[in-house]
Amino acid sequence: MAKVKTKKKDKELIILVTNDDGYTAPGIHALVEAVKGLGKIVVVAPDKPQSGMGHAITIGAPLRLTKVHNFEDVEAYSCSGTPVDCVKLAVDKVLHRKPDICISGVNHGANHSINVIYSGTMSAALEAAIESIPSIGFSLLDYSLEADFTATKKYARIIVEQVLKTKQLDKHLCLNVNIPKLDESLIKGIKICSQAYAKYEEKFDERKDPHGKKYYWLTGEFVNFDKRKESDVWALKNNYISVVPVQFDLTHYELKKKLEKNWKL
Amino acid sequence: MAKVKTKKKDKELIILVTNDDGYTAPGIHALVEAVKGLGKIVVVAPDKPQSGMGHAITIGAPLRLTKVHNFEDVEAYSCSGTPVDCVKLAVDKVLHRKPDICISGVNHGANHSINVIYSGTMSAALEAAIESIPSIGFSLLDYSLEADFTATKKYARIIVEQVLKTKQLDKHLCLNVNIPKLDESLIKGIKICSQAYAKYEEKFDERKDPHGKKYYWLTGEFVNFDKRKESDVWALKNNYISVVPVQFDLTHYELKKKLEKNWKL
Numbered sequence: 401m402a403k404v405k406t407k408k409k410d411k412e413l414i415i416l417v418t419n420d421d422g423y424t425a426p427g428i429h430a431l432v433e434a435v436k437g438l439g440k441i442v443v444v445a446p447d448k449p450q451s452g453m454g455h456a457i458t459i460g461a462p463l464r465l466t467k468v469h470n471f472e473d474v475e476a477y478s479c480s481g482t483p484v485d486c487v488k489l490a491v492d493k494v495l496h497r498k499p500d501i502c503i504s505g506v507n508h509g510a511n512h513s514i515n516v517i518y519s520g521t522m523s524a525a526l527e528a529a530i531e532s533i534p535s536i537g538f539s540l541l542d543y544s545l546e547a548d549f550t551a552t553k554k555y556a557r558i559i560v561e562q563v564l565k566t567k568q569l570d571k572h573l574c575l576n577v578n579i580p581k582l583d584e585s586l587i588k589g590i591k592i593c594s595q596a597y598a599k600y601e602e603k604f605d606e607r608k609d610p611h612g613k614k615y616y617w618l619t620g621e622f623v624n625f626d627k628r629k630e631s632d633v634w635a636l637k638n639n640y641i642s643v644v645p646v647q648f649d650l651t652h653y654e655l656k657k658k659l660e661k662n663w664k665l
Numbered sequence: 666m667a668k669v670k671t672k673k674k675d676k677e678l679i680i681l682v683t684n685d686d687g688y689t690a691p692g693i694h695a696l697v698e699a700v701k702g703l704g705k706i707v708v709v710a711p712d713k714p715q716s717g718m719g720h721a722i723t724i725g726a727p728l729r730l731t732k733v734h735n736f737e738d739v740e741a742y743s744c745s746g747t748p749v750d751c752v753k754l755a756v757d758k759v760l761h762r763k764p765d766i767c768i769s770g771v772n773h774g775a776n777h778s779i780n781v782i783y784s785g786t787m788s789a790a791l792e793a794a795i796e797s798i799p800s801i802g803f804s805l806l807d808y809s810l811e812a813d814f815t816a817t818k819k820y821a822r823i824i825v826e827q828v829l830k831t832k833q834l835d836k837h838l839c840l841n842v843n844i845p846k847l848d849e850s851l852i853k854g855i856k857i858c859s860q861a862y863a864k865y866e867e868k869f870d871e872r873k874d875p876h877g878k879k880y881y882w883l884t885g886e887f888v889n890f891d892k893r894k895e896s897d898v899w900a901l902k903n904n905y906i907s908v909v910p911v912q913f914d915l916t917h918y919e920l921k922k923k924l925e926k927n928w929k930l
Binding site: 449451452453454455456457458459460462463464465484485488489491492493514516517518523526528530531552562566570573574576589590592593594595596597599602603604606607613614616618642644645646647648649650651652653654655656658659660662663664665 | 698715716717718719720721722723724725726728729730749750753756757758779781782783788791795796804810827831834835838839841854855857858859860862864867868869872876878879880881883908909910912913914915916917918919920921923924925926927929930
């Protein structure tokens with residue numbers, strides 16, 4: 401009997417999951433659970449916490465990739481590098497193609513406003529966007545390892561589905577999503593926001609080691625200067641989930657015009 | 666005799682100098698020489714190379730600051746942290762006030778186009794800008810430690826003077842300056858530019874260690890997708906010094922409008 405030709409199966413949707421707290425953090429497990437069933441999930445995440453790594457990449461040392469088995473039914477690897485390294489390595493050496501979406505997090509702690517600059521979670525997402533992979537970074541405003549991810553999981557899935565439906569809106573679609581530390585019933589919904597202008601007023605904590613030599617711990621107070629109701633800080637304070645579309649063209653076009661007009665070169 | 670009251674001396678102009686190649690790199694010495702006489706120079710720079718560190722900060726470990734004496738007549742410190750840490754620590758624990766300008770570099774190698782994201786040089790400058798300190802990152806398109814900084818020094822001084830004159834143009838003025846690897850006589854001038862859309866096509870170099878285990882070196886080919894004549898890559902190719910004004914509001918306002926219109930929330 402002649403073989404019946406079957407229609408070629410649609411190329412499977414691949415979801416790359418990474419984070420900056422490391423592959424053992426509860427947040428990344430919550431994120432994997434949130435998107436179960438939406439496609440093939442592959443995890444490539446740092447082998448140790450990488451908070452505050454920003455867009456760091458590993459240049460002076462080689463990277464290691466190790467298969468790990470702590471994600472039930474999900475192919476997963478730990479990587480010795482930064483969150484950005486994880487994305488680069490996943491595409492080139494694990495998936496051998498671009499995933500359909502890259503999601504990063506769920507970060508244990510806020511990444512709204514200026515934090516987007518320091519955040520390893522968001523840098524991983526932005527790296528994917530540079531590669532034209534739609535991406536989302538998720539952060540819960542709760543530093544605790546025992547944080548409750550119930551609401552986060554529900555909304556992360558909604559947002560991932562929205563992005564998959566509307567990814568044609570931008571070739572480099574990248575979202576910074578922050579979720580307030582609230583019971584699901586108190587969350588008012590999702591708000592598309594702008595990055596608030598806020599920063600840290602640094603105060604280093606000066607100490608002396610047992611040999612009498614000074615050392616310094618970075619500490620600081622968060623100060624929000626942004627009064628706009630469309631800002632992510634405003635949305636979070638008012639019980640909304642904030643979604644800030646993020647770009648990697650850092651050109652300050654307004655200042656560019658001013659320089660062209662005012663500089664005598 | 667009554668003391669003659671002297672007019673209070675104007676507050677001295679302070680120039681903070683940092684980099685990402687470390688305080689021993691020839692580039693930072695060239696930058697210090699370039700601005701000699703424009704104000705009081707203070708150097709706070711990493712104690713080791715920190716290339717590719719992006720906007721990383723040190724959260725999980727304390728920082729050390731050590732007085733160093735390899736800058737003739739210039740107060741200088743090495744810092745155990747990242748370039749961004751250097752700026753934060755300099756303001757809080759060395760200067761005890763904001764400097765009038767922060768200059769970073771001269772980086773040994775290009776930081777045009779997408780490199781601004783990965784660059785420790787530029788992240789230090791951007792950190793200063795967040796703090797409302799006018800800032801400039803300088804990079805020479807020559808990786809060599811024996812690079813010739815003659816043209817760079819000349820133009821760095823011109824640009825620093827321009828910024829000091831026009832810093833009121835933006836509260837968060839930050840410039841990404843790249844200098845082509847050319848003899849001074851061949852440089853056509855300075856061009857205000859946009860960040861080119863370019864990226865690296867990654868190819869990890871896969872090797873095996875003596876125990877048979879795989880490891881990976883990050884390598885990649887630089888690809889420029891930007892055809893605009895106003896881009897920094899174009900300017901550098903055409904023998905201009907590129908100056909890109911840089912911002913830290915990463916909000917993608919255009920995409921924000923599209924999401925507001927297209928997302929059903």
